[in-house]
Amino acid sequence: MSAPIVIIGASHGGVQLAASLRQLGCEDKIILYSAEDVLPYHRPPLSKAFLSGEKDLDQILLRGPAFYEDHGIDLRLSDPVTSIDLTTRRLAARSGVQNFSRLILATGSKARELKAPGSDLQNIFTLRSLGDVLRLKQAMLDARDIVIIGGGFIGLEFASTAAKLGKNVTVIEARERLLMRALPASVGDFLRDYHAGHNVQFHFNANFAEFEGADGKLHAIRLADGTRIKADMALVGIGGEADLALLAPLGLNMIAGGIEVDEFGRTSIEDVYALGDVAASANMLVNEPMRLESVQNAVDQAKAVAAHMLGQDAPAPVVPWFWTDQYDLKVQMAGLSRPGAVQTIRGDVEGNAFSVLETMDGRLVALFSINRAADHMAARRLIAEGAPLDMNLAADASVPLMKAVAKP
Template sequence: MSETFVVVGAGLAAAKAVEELRASGFEGEVVVYGAEHHLPYERPPLSKGYLLGNDELESVFVHDPDWYDENDVDLRLGQEVTAIDTAAHLVRTRDGQQAYARLLLATGSSPRHLPIADESGAPVAYLRTIEDSQRLKEAFTDGARVVVVGGGWIGLETAAAAREAGASVTVLESLDLPLLRVLGPEVAQVFADLHTEHGVDLRTGVEVSGVEKSPSTGSGQAAAVVRLGDGSSVEADLVVVGIGVAPNVELAEAAGLATDNGILVDERLASSDPDVFAAGDVANAQHPVLGRRIRVEHWDTAIEQGKAAAHGMLGHDPSYDRLPYFFTDQYDLGMEYVGSVGPEGYDEVVLRGDTSAAGGRTFTAFWLSGGRVVAAMHANDWDATDHLHAIVGTRADPERLGDASTSLEDLAKG
């Protein structure tokens, strides 16, 4: 009797896992449960190309519908798994149950909510799903007033899309700079300047103390007043909240799996139950290169962990050691980042190139800790990525890193 592998969650990690299972020769039954009614899709276009109107909706889907039929994948969309019984090897839905030999949890994450906004009755939006992106695209019109709460990646990408559509945009960030915790002040300032130069009203070090519904002066539809801790306020036709996400661990916790800021998994992406694996946003994985646990909420990790989890489910002995990678596109700045600074922080940042708008913002940044490069990024230098992958994790002389006459290729060679 053939084995049945079940995947809970129908996002990018799930799609890549089942693709890898079939590519690796697994001939058993594959069942995928997805709470949404859409085919598995990628999320980056929702805040980038699709939101900007540059990409068609079809471009977000990982596979076309025929692929699942051709590869004998039982895709059960619009079906939410309500419980997992690890002892009986069952997943339960409102309509029944399904046995499994191996289980992959790819349940992703959900936006953190701002209750004072949600309860206000004012127009408030989040960005996670196709429907969310479609709503924002319709709202981002010439002259619309948009307030973005949160200066992280989603907040800034949303702000850029709104500005490019001609909307008036205010970004409210509680820290002194957007992306400060991720990039540190040296590089975060680049993104602050980028947005202010494109007309964003960037307000940092502010606290949102209240959100109220108010009549619109134009369309007659409801608008919002966002009140700040210093007594000032900002009016908006739409408030977009981008204050981070939380991993969807409820099923795992109820099933008795070990969790802590995600589902705890080992280097093979196996959970505290050896027949249950996790991948993508929800997986808090032990990383053999970084020497610590890390949970990554980015596109590349969903792809590669999905593949690695498939091999773990097949009984192979992979060690997921790929360094974290992410990218962003905002206005005329495209960036790729490799590595992870981690909770210990960094000693210094080395910049090479020109961070100014006049110089085209073509530069490279390296974050060092104890003489070792723990992270690196480029802006507008698409030939740099492979070299950055090779440099991260090595020990390097800061002066040599910052010397533009030394090529990235030479630095990658050591």
């Protein structure tokens, strides 16, 4: 009997891979390693419904407790992998040495750290994992003045949760507007204004200098221009990086900050796959390797890896999509924003329900929607089909977007 299939990392991608392998008929032993001590869970609610207490851990589990055993998946919790040897196909974990026939790296990403004077003070946090939330939640509840360093998705979601609790929230952003790489200016500015309407303060073009405090406690943060902002809690949300801690000695090809993989998740070494945040690949929209930190990307890559491992047809490529919930706004993104695309607004910006279409040569390449779920779902299909749009119809929010395809 062959050695087991071993998956390192039991979040959205790793769990989906194990599930998909079983669903497609794989009969090998499957071992799923997790460094965490809780059943695998959905990460997006961590900064929202779980942080606010609206949902408890039971309500955000990826799969029920019985799933793993019922599907013959050997889920090993609290069992960090500490080294990997590809020559002998063995790894060492807390529970001991394990051999494998095929290895899948789904180790995800970790929060980028802010190394600055004072960063060892208490009440400075990052937010990526359940453990992070459990560590920071009481500090958030006790805080009066919260500073968020980095106006990215996690920072803004946290800002909305904290602002709803009545905290004084300030967001420090190094660039001139929010989410410049991910969102069109009109959407970034809309979000800024919406947060401002909930009393969130912003500092743009702000270079962080140091944390200030006394007796180990945070009192303020200081910017390079001397501005001092009172803070008894700080959240650092300056992006993520692939978690490559284990991987340096393996000799895998790396690119764009991640492990280089093809459309089947194959790395440069046979029988070693990577997926999710840790992997960099081209996608159906952009023909150059990139890491995409999203649930959708992890889940769809896992499905592609499972099919390839079992010699089955690859699933159809999927248009990248992403969402963020802030206050009562449902912000959804389909496709990827591209320089040079033409932007068209559809809907009612003042009424908080609009979409920004990005088109190239009359074809939709990305759509950013605020409280317009139907536009988002239509865009996922229209981008995949590459159908030319009648832009007069597409700009008319009273016409369903699916009906805006140009007549030949």
